[in-house]
Amino acid sequence: EPEVTQTPSHQVTQMGQEVILRCVPISNHLYFYWYRQILGQKVEFLVSFYNNEISEKSEIFDDQFSVERPDGSNFTLKIRSTKLEDSAMYFCASIPVEGSVIAGELFFGEGSRLTVL
Amino acid sequence: KQEVTQIPAALSVPEGENLVLNCSFTDSAIYNLQWFRQDPGKGLTSLLLIQSSQREQTSGRLNASLDKSSGRSTLYIAASQPGDSATYLCAVKPTNAGGTSYGKLTFGQGTILTVHP
Numbered sequence: 001e002p003e004v005t006q007t008p009s010h011q012v013t014q015m016g017q018e019v020i021l022r023c024v025p026i027s028n029h030l031y032f033y034w035y036r037q038i039l040g041q042k043v044e045f046l047v048s049f050y051n052n053e054i055s056e057k058s059e060i061f062d063d064q065f066s067v068e069r070p071d072g073s074n075f076t077l078k079i080r081s082t083k084l085e086d087s088a089m090y091f092c093a094s095i096p097v098e099g100s101v102i103a104g105e106l107f108f109g110e111g112s113r114l115t116v117l
Numbered sequence: 118k119q120e121v122t123q124i125p126a127a128l129s130v131p132e133g134e135n136l137v138l139n140c141s142f143t144d145s146a147i148y149n150l151q152w153f154r155q156d157p158g159k160g161l162t163s164l165l166l167i168q169s170s171q172r173e174q175t176s177g178r179l180n181a182s183l184d185k186s187s188g189r190s191t192l193y194i195a196a197s198q199p200g201d202s203a204t205y206l207c208a209v210k211p212t213n214a215g216g217t218s219y220g221k222l223t224f225g226q227g228t229i230l231t232v233h234p
Contacts, residue, residue, distance in 0.1 A: 006160075108153075110160035
């Protein structure tokens with residue numbers, strides 16, 4: 001069964017360093033998303049991406065964050081200068097095309113755990 | 118602003134018991150509701166998706182119901198097994214999904230289920 005894959009599974013970084021989290025969405029999906037989950041807290045929406053541009057972002061997604069689809073298959077989340085509070089599990093998700101995209105269910109990857117020291 | 122609440126926060130049951138997990142949401146203008154399973158340190162696995170026009174969905178031992186007008190959904194697990202032990206999350210997608218809100222889910226905090234032999 002097709003799945004969303006994410007790398008790395010775990011990354012440890014020093015505060016202030018740049019981090020890039022990578023995702024390969026399911027091949028026929030058109031909408032891509034990043035969510036995050038701080039330990040013990042709810043899963044939170046960060047950003048949605050369609051047709052090579054951001055379609056929506058949350059207040060969490062400030063100037064330190066950016067997303068891009070560099071090569072038509074990978075979808076990346078970059079954190080420019082990490083802070084301690086960026087430590088979280090970051091999930092990539094995508095949604096299929098099934099007639100109306102609105103009706104589709106989200107498929108999530110296994111997540112990338114980011115630890116900022 | 119949509120708020121999603123899940124009750125109970127944790128549940129421990131003996132194997133074989135039937136159980137119900139509850140999810141409530143404050144804004145009934147939802148397009149669909151999705152139930153997920155999350156194992157410790159892992160990603161989100163979609164269990165069931167209920168469109169707002171539907172009353173229930175079934176998959177194996179799982180049955181999810183939706184009462185949109187009262188802002189409630191339940192996940193019924195029949196004949197529970199130790200392998201069902203996980204955190205169960207519900208998430209709602211808003212109705213106003215006109216091209217920019219596809220996949221912007223609002224999650225509950227989850228119910229931690231433990232099924233002991």
